Amino acid sequence: xxxxxxxxxxxxxxxxxxxxxHALCHTADGAVAAYHRMGVNRVAxxxxxxxxxxxxxxxxxxxxxxxxxxxxxxxxxxxxIKGCQHCSRILHQFYDRP
Numbered sequence: 001x002x003x004x005x006x007x008x009x010x011x012x013x014x015x016x017x018x019x020x021x022h023a024l025c026h027t028a029d030g031a032v033a034a035y036h037r038m039g040v041n042r043v044a045x046x047x048x049x050x051x052x053x054x055x056x057x058x059x060x061x062x063x064x065x066x067x068x069x070x071x072x073x074x075x076x077x078x079x080x081i082k083g084c085q086h087c088s089r090i091l092h093q094f095y096d097r098p
Contacts, residue, residue, distance in 0.1 A: 004048045024048075031073035032066050045072045049081050057081045 003011075009019045023034035035043055047059030054060055059081050061072035 002050045004050065005046065006048060025073060028070045028074040028077065032070050035063075035066065035069045043069065045069065045076060047076050047079060047081060051082045054081055 006022065006024050009022055012019050021038055021040075023031075023037070025031040025034055031045060042062060042064045045061045045063060047054045047057075049059065057079070059076055059079060061068075061076065063069045063072050
């Protein structure tokens with residue numbers, strides 16, 4: 001079974017498994033709006049592809065302001081990773097772990 005990260009998070013939530021707050025975004029403006037709705041300082045913007053290596057390919061970025069959220073989302077939206085063209089991105093709350 002192939003499941004995107006955002007789909008897995010929805011399944012986990014349905015069964016009461018805790019997941020960080022997240023939003024599925026299809027545009028850079030939508031990513032900025034989701035960033036504001038979340039009201040957090042730092043978010044991760046991730047390409048949703050059914051292949052490994054998205055981080056090494058530049059498909060995962062951390063942002064902590066409107067400008068970076070917009071820029072990274074726009075860049076990731078235009079990317080192709082291992083032949084997979086993206087139609088959406090997930091923006092989720094990022095926690096610094098000690």
